[in-house]
Amino acid sequence: MSLSTYAHMLVAVDFSPEAETLVARAAQLREQCGARLSLLHVVEYLPMAYSGDLVLPEGFDLEQELLEVASRQMAALGDRLGVASADRRVEIGNTGHTILRVADELGVDLILVGSHGRHGLAVLLGSTARSVLNGARCDVLAVRVAEE
Ligand code: AMP
Numbered sequence: 001m002s003l004s005t006y007a008h009m010l011v012a013v014d015f016s017p018e019a020e021t022l023v024a025r026a027a028q029l030r031e032q033c034g035a036r037l038s039l040l041h042v043v044e045y046l047p048m049a050y051s052g053d054l055v056l057p058e059g060f061d062l063e064q065e066l067l068e069v070a071s072r073q074m075a076a077l078g079d080r081l082g083v084a085s086a087d088r089r090v091e092i093g094n095t096g097h098t099i100l101r102v103a104d105e106l107g108v109d110l111i112l113v114g115s116h117g118r119h120g121l122a123v124l125l126g127s128t129a130r131s132v133l134n135g136a137r138c139d140v141l142a143v144r145v146a147e148e
Helices: 019-033 047-051 062-081 095-106 127-135
Strands: 008-012 036-043 088-092 110-114 139-143
Touching (some): 008 095, 019 036, 127 139
Parallel strands (some): 036 088
16 A cells, blocks of 8 residues: 655644644654645634733734734744745634634645643643544644653
8 A cells, every 4th residue: 555645734833842842743744745834823812811900001902912923933933944934824713723724724634733732741632632633634643742
């Protein structure tokens, strides 16, 4: 049986230090498969979660600020990995749903996520990895990220 390699991979990055393991794995797979690589970061903007004790200056647009910070981080990562600007996405929404939506839009054949975020437990899959695995219509690679 011969299996073709992946042609287009989507990497969901949260910009945590732990994400470096994921990024390194993605770079290695891209090399091996000669695949196109797209990067996605989701700004999960929950106005209710922020509004409580935060006193924001008048006219301050928190959503815009979060998007700008994320875009700068995305630019730095994209430059470092040599990913074309058109293949870098920063979106607002629910993280799991947005990863699945963008994966469908781009028609990728592999999604890479970290097994869990900063506060995950070694034996459990984080919530994002779980919802992506449950909903994806293509292969998913949950890269085991190191514990602290
Ligand atoms: P978590 O849901 O925190 O356990 O995160 C597990 C993995 O989901 C991370 O390693 C990333 O691959 C992905 N992920 C989490 N949050 C985001 C985000 N805001 N944007 C893109 N990917 C994310």
